[in-house]
Amino acid sequence: MYLLFQYKLNTGDTLISKKHNEIFLFCLIHSIHGFYQFLFVYFIQGIHYKKTSVKKKGENLYRACVIVAHPDDETLWAGGTIIMHPECLWEIYTLCRASDLDRTPKYFKALSVLNASGEIADLDDGSAQEPLPEIEVQNQVLEWVEGHHYDLLISHGPNGEYTQHRRHEETSRAVKTLWENGRIDATELWLFAYGDGGRAYLPRAEANAPVQFKLPIYVWEKKYYIINEIYGFNQESWEARTTPKVEAFWSFNTRNEMSNE
Numbered sequence: 001m002y003l004l005f006q007y008k009l010n011t012g013d014t015l016i017s018k019k020h021n022e023i024f025l026f027c028l029i030h031s032i033h034g035f036y037q038f039l040f041v042y043f044i045q046g047i048h049y050k051k052t053s054v055k056k057k058g059e060n061l062y063r064a065c066v067i068v069a070h071p072d073d074e075t076l077w078a079g080g081t082i083i084m085h086p087e088c089l090w091e092i093y094t095l096c097r098a099s100d101l102d103r104t105p106k107y108f109k110a111l112s113v114l115n116a117s118g119e120i121a122d123l124d125d126g127s128a129q130e131p132l133p134e135i136e137v138q139n140q141v142l143e144w145v146e147g148h149h150y151d152l153l154i155s156h157g158p159n160g161e162y163t164q165h166r167r168h169e170e171t172s173r174a175v176k177t178l179w180e181n182g183r184i185d186a187t188e189l190w191l192f193a194y195g196d197g198g199r200a201y202l203p204r205a206e207a208n209a210p211v212q213f214k215l216p217i218y219v220w221e222k223k224y225y226i227i228n229e230i231y232g233f234n235q236e237s238w239e240a241r242t243t244p245k246v247e248a249f250w251s252f253n254t255r256n257e258m259s260n261e
């Protein structure tokens, strides 16, 4: 490339004046210098990055925790966010359905695709949907997260994500209360921000929620794969048709802010 440039300079068949030639040479030398500088920085930084990422593993990565009511809620409402943030160590805890022999293995498969660790409990989720005592929900959550520090805590929205699932609301309330009281140590709390307009439409991101992620198509496809292929919800199912392309969250980073809501 350099020889080619020299040839053009020396042939004289261009009308570049001597002064222009000098300017051109000046730029050329600096470009080459810049290119070598870039290579140097690239390789040095590359090595540096590799070293720090190994050192960081399990130590300094952001630690994020998702607490949901059912296996599939983690993917439906936050799957894209999880996929898009591999810099976080994701822990996902689910309150109901541990004894569901169909759903539980799928849940752990989903966690492995999401590159997350997690557990599932077996709080009542019968068709009657009797209210759960709040203390029972809180105790289960504390069993998983008490004594740990999280940079980010994510859970259901105060009104659930659609009309209406009691377990979603109960989960949100328990997590919010524990965080407000300092029983869960998390720098930031995000609650799912979706609505269905009182069943007028499929649940979708609330436009005025402060945290929004418009999912790149490959991220949405991975999320859809988990819903469709791993959990087995067919194309016509409510879950598959819902699978949001935009994920949204209400965010709180001080407990006072939350108390004023």
Ligand SMILES: [Zn+2]
Pocket: 069, 070, 073, 165, 168
């Ligand atoms: Zn659910």
